[in-house]
Amino acid sequence: MKQRNVSIRGARTNNLRDVDLDIPRNRLVVLVGVSGSGKSSLVFDTIAAEAGYQLNETFPPFARNRLPKWTRPDVEHIEGLTPVIVIDQRRIGGNTRSTVGTITDAWTYLRLLFSRLGQPHVGESNRFSFNDPAGMCPTCSGLGEVVVSAVERFLDLDRSLAQGAIRLPGFGTGNYWYAQYADIGVFDADTPLRQWSPSEREALLYGGQAAAGLGRKPPRGYEGIVERFERIYLHTSDNLSERKQGVIRQFTRARTCPECAGDRLNKAARTATVLDHTIGEMSRLEINELVRLVRTITSVRVAPVVTALTARLEAMSTIGLGYLTLSRATTTLSGGESQRIKTVKHLGSSLTEMTYVVDEPTVGLHPTDVESVIKLLERLRDSGNNVLVVEHDPAVMAHADQIIEVGPGAGAAGGQLVFQGTFAQLREADTPTGRALAQHRPAKLTPRPATGSLTVADVSRNNLRHVTVRFPTGVMTVLTGVAGSGKSSLADELAAQHQATVIDQKPVSTNRRSTPITYTGIAPAIRRLFARHNQVPAGLFSANSDGACPDCAGLGVIHTDLAFMDGQEIVCETCHGRRFTPEVLAHTVNGLSIADVDDLTVDQAMAQLPDAGISHALRQLGAVGLGYLRLGQSLSTLSGGECQRVKIAKELRQAEQPTTYVLDEPTTGLHPNDIDTLLHVLDSLVDQGHTVVVIEHNLDVIRQADWLIDLGPGPGRHGGTILFEGHVADYTSRATPTCQALTHGGPAAAARPR
Structure with missing residues (x-):
């Protein structure tokens, strides 16, 4: 008899709490819940992982060693699985040769x-x-493309050589390369370069005939700054250090071949x-x-x-990518574009009874573009497949055959099945998602007044052609428009012209030693706290240094290579997963060892660690809704939305002087319930005197903007035009995608019964 469901019993992966669940097959099933509730643990780390593991087991050992590795989930029993295809949000890899x-x-x-x-x-x-x-x-x-020197960045014309007019590293006063220009008797080291003659500046940069014509003969073998820079940094076959690569990024630019x-x-x-x-x-x-x-x-x-x-x-x-070109580099694609590119090869597949696991397919999409994704998901289902979608968009929920909500909270407060049923039933349910569907945020009626403006003039980048835009300062501006309309190009130009700090969608470093506190820079303060209280060196409290368990090198686990079989990872028998030596664990603060601190949540640490600096830094993690994370939790276990907010928290912690922030779709991975937390963070930045520019499609965020800039009307060459600049409440009666969505869209509209 044909198995009609995927049956799961006793799922305990990550924060799941003995979940028992039957998921219907050959249906479009949407999983919802607040960020960190356990959706990904259920779909990716349990269902997909077990299906992948069992499929790999059917291959001989030699082939298994070359297949993707799946960690078997902590679950009592699963049956009814089919081969799985995971379509995630990770940007397509590759280098500049990949298009x-x-x-x-x-x-x-x-x-x-x-x-x-x-x-x-x-x-x-x-x-x-x-x-x-x-x-x-x-x-x-x-x-x-070819890499050429960005010569216009080499010199500060308002300074003299003695004051550091040469911006390149190693050319400062007293350094060897500085002496090759300031001490050779050819140039005036004390006069600002702007007061030099054009021929003198030309000789400084390029040497050669320009230097020979000065009348003051330079020493034999004299090199201009540009020639020296290109010889050392560009015309070398050596493996470049990270520092040199950083210098190249700063002082070069790509030019069409x-x-x-x-x-x-x-x-x-x-x-x-x-x-x-x-x-x-x-x-x-x-x-x-x-x-x-x-x-x-x-x-x-x-x-x-x-x-x-x-x-x-x-x-x-x-799938809505008709505005792209085949020559477009994959490194320039957004996460949403990358995800849809991955689905192309599956549309023509004749395979059936596959399980497609799709992670937030509407990321990066304007509300008017969501319909094309829904049709894609339905097409995969109608071909005889199981389609499991992790999603926060009510429009996708409205088309689901069944909805499963995991929660009710995040982290230890989640991991339970709180709802399973139809969308109509969810709208009436007293769950976080059910309550969120009933909310509707009106447009901001009293926008904050601007303190000034930043003008981005005559922009011609990608599909933008001679566009000039004014960004008000001291307020929150939302940049919106359909995918490919030119939003990111305009934001990039703002960042380039006005030194804005960009919080983009690039992934957070997720090596196994990277945790929320190491990534945000809080770890050194915690080590110093333990050092002060115990009168010992701070290095003892680093799992990467002196105090690490010698047998597991501070990892807490031992990895055993089993040659052609899957490697085995077990808890270190010496430290029992605590990562440190017994001597280090004997040192405590308020009765807590350094390993105990790793097990604290952010909220618990703020209450229990007696250090104002640490509490202040941790407050930023709490402010972005991550108070439930454990301090020692590996970033590799976080969802995409959680990683994005860790990055925001790091930037918030460093914000001191008034800064212009550009945030690229900060609602990525956020449950509707978490939008209020995000808006509070953005409002706090503005209240501190910062300027916030948000690229966003979420209608609730758009409605709370002080200033709105809408691009379009279409993608690619059909976009690149400013359709509206002004207050959101004034954006009415326009035949543009965003105006139509603001007027007729949103959760209320998406939640209409089918």
Whole structure:
């Protein structure tokens, strides 16, 4: 008899508390709950992990060693599992050679097309690959860009050499390289560079003929600053240290390759055309436009190629990525874009009875774009698959066949099944999500007055063309618009022109030793507290240093390599997972050892650790709703939303002078109940004199903005225009996506019965 459910009994992974649950198969099931409630522990760390583990066990040992490793969950019994496919939010990896075309295989089909139909004939498909020596541009090695010195950043013209006019490291007063310019009798070391003649500044930077023409002959072998910098930092084959890489990032910029103009290909590949377009020109067309062009190819010789390429391009259009181009680097994609790219290869799959586990697929999407994601999820379900979605968006909940809520709280206060049923039933339920669905935040009627403004002038970046925008200071501005409309490009320009601090979606470092307190910089203060109270060196209280258990090196666990079998990780028998030597654990503060402190939650530590500095720093973690985290909890166990808030807490702790903050979708991973906590944090920043600019799609956050800037109307070349600047309450009766969403959207609208 066919198993109709996925049956789970006694799930105890992470914070789950003996959860018993039956999940219907071949349905769209949405899991909800506050951040940290245990949703991910149930879906990813229990269901997906057990399915992955059991599937791997069917392969021989040699193959298993090359498959992704799954840690078997703490659960008494699971049955009814099918092979699992996890589609998470992690940005697509790869380097600058990875593009939308290469990651989706669309570029492979396009290369094949040009190798068969291109005129003049160039050769096989590898001749159109920028990752193959046969096809790559020799000047940029297939990158499309070359790194050049940002010479305009080298000098501070308002200072003299003696005052540090040369900004490059190692050129300060008294250093060796400084002496090569200030002490050679050619330049005036005490006069600000702005008062030098243009030829003197040219000689300082470039040497050569400019230096020879000064009349004061420089010493033999004289190098200009630019030549010296490029020799040391750019023209070297040595492995560069992190410090040198930082210097390169600071004092260089990428410039389009002068030979291939960004096409990445050599001259022969750039000459071939199909339908009067080179392959580079096709790669720069928006996917929606490219698919229309490809459909016009009628040659029977390449009919299978055209069919495959068209199907791949249409799939990207279907999931709302038609505004991208195949030449777009994957490193520039947002988390939401990366996630949807990953789904492309599954849309045409003929496999059934798979379990798709999808993590917040609406991240990075404007409310008007959510419908396309819902259709995608329903399409996967209707193909005979199980679809499990972790989501906070009410619009997705409204289309679920069943909703499961985990909670009621976060961390130790969560991990229980608090609701299972339909969306209509959830709206009536007395649960955190049920109550949140009943809330509706009106637009702010009395916006705070600005203290000034920051102007970003004549911006031409990506799809922005000569855009000028004024950002009011001392208030909260929300930048919104459909995905791909130009929000991030405008925010990047604001950060570049006005030295704003950016809190973006890049992942928090999640190595096994990284914890909330080490990442936010609180750990040294805790070690000093123990050192003061016990009159011993602070290094004893570091699990990475003197006081670490010698057998597990301060990890608390021992990893055993079992060759072709999965490695085994067990609790260290010497320290029993406490990570420190007995001598270190004997030192206490208020009866707590350093290991006991690791087990405290943020809220408990604020009450029990007698140090005002530590309490002040921990308050920032509590302020962003992370008071339930244990101080020693590995960041690798945190959800995406929790990691994002740890990063915000770190920035809040360092905020002293008035600063401009740019936050990239801070509601990522947040339950509707947590929006009030986030808004309170943002309001606190503004109250302290900071300027806050938020890129956001969440309508509740948009409604609380003091100032709104809306871009669009569409993505890519259909966007890049400022549609509105002003107070949210004044944004009415406009036929724009955001205005329509504000007028007709939100949780109340999304919660309408189906």
